Amino acid sequence: MPESKSVDVVIVGAGFAGLYLLYRLRKMGLTTVVFEQGDNVGGTWYWNRYPGARCDAESLAYSFSFSPELEQQWQWSERYATQPEILKYAEHVADHFDLRKDIQFNEQVTAARYDEAENLWHVETAAGKQVAAHFCIMATGCLSVPQLPAIKGVEQFAGPRYQASKWPPEGVDFSGQTVGIIGTGSSGIQAIPVIAAQADHLTVFQRTPNFSVPAVNGVLDQDWVVQFKENYRKHRHYHKHGLSSGFGDLQIEPVARTPAAPTAAGLSDAQVAEILDKYWQRGGAFFLSAFEDSLINEESNTRIADYVRNKIREIVKDPQTAETLCPKDHPIGTKRICVDTDYYATYNRDNVTLVDIRKSPIEEIVKDGIRLVDGEHKFDTLVLATGFDAMTGALLNMDIRGREGLPLRAKWQEGPRSYLGMSVHGFPNLFMVTGPGSPSVLSNMLVSIEQHVDWMVGCLTHMAEAGYTRFEPELQAEDHWVGHVNEIASATLYPKGGSWYLGANVAGKPRVFMPYAAGVGAYRDVCDDVAASNYRGFAFS
């Protein structure tokens, strides 16, 4: 099949990473094409339209910082933006910067092959488009490949079946319906209160309870926003360089900026509660920042977890339901902490039933419900909120081949390996935005996306100035980085979480802790230092 086009850079994905890349590369004067599998921009915010979907980072922080004009012009309406509002923001960015003309929609990339003799990437889509490019940049997102449960009979269900991450754009009206939902991660925890408020009855099939903290969402006070925006540079600096991984509290005088207490270990329950009450009432994932050692000291972590378990027992009236909702199998924060609106209180409703499928596992999904080991539950509509093949799923779904035809699938057979979470030895001129080995999912994604794109643009500018046409990370640099990522992870409690951070939710996936856990500030310093030392660890030619 003839190649339709040859460009400087091909970008895969038109989520926030793809949009910002396109904006920056175009400014550099490079010709660029973006392939996007959806029919619109927005990436994760295009697909995840389930009821209650909203961001768990605050809207004024979960937004681009590169354009002060955009920052001032765009008005967020709530503390945590809803999916429709974030999608509108992505559309606004695309239109305002006239990005759509270089994006080809409904084009799913299936293969990318590096030709050493030509020093070109050849990229193919499912529809048969082919493009040759000097550089290939994967902006494919960390949570873009849905994970359907391997439950017997899922196809037998006769009623409507919806998947959180592929929700119909026209929405679903649950009025008058009885509904069953599987999955109590962030998606389930956001959707359950909204579905319960609409449906006749909702049955929640829970395998593992998760820790959730109240969002304390609300409409933003516009006077406060004006004041906040006057200080936007200061706030952005804090999010990019601080210890908060880009999430920080956005109060004008935030609790975050009063130093965290060193530890909860050794404190009395009353002392722990005194510190945490302030964070609980203020709301947000930022809760865990109350103590410096919450994710490294087991005793401190347990004290924080006890506080949350006690909150669940206070909120949920039925003691047995409360106990079933109390997470006891992982340290708090080692699976992504959820941020909710009325999640636990929803179990006080008469039309909601919690079923513990750890105690009585699912035998089979049948045509009108779910059969458990100890009985059957019938309902009209099934909702699946069962997560993603995170971080590596989208990359490994494509047939990516580097030098000498080396498949990325082979290179990553025992888990992802990268240099700085951005590049892979054996795969010249290929970058990944927020790839495994970078802070990515442990951070505010917008902060991490901008940092990666800015760094990549710096690297490509350096190459252009020096007359280089090819870069590749050295094996030794990659080995060292992989070791460092593991070393940082093993100094934390994260590996005890059995989470999707570790690939633990996908059968057969290697158990490797994928994100870099030292925080966005420390990571940025490393990347800046690599650039300043003539891109240490990269070979150019």
Ligand code: NA7
């Ligand atoms: P998650 O956090 O991976 O949650 C998936 C949920 O689905 C979780 O409760 C799983 O239980 C459950 N699940 C998955 N497979 C099954 C089967 N086979 N049977 C029963 N239950 C199952 O995905 P989300 O979409 O909620 O959130 C992902 C991220 O998106 C989130 O962290 C935010 O960053 C945004 P398990 O824990 O495996 O027992």
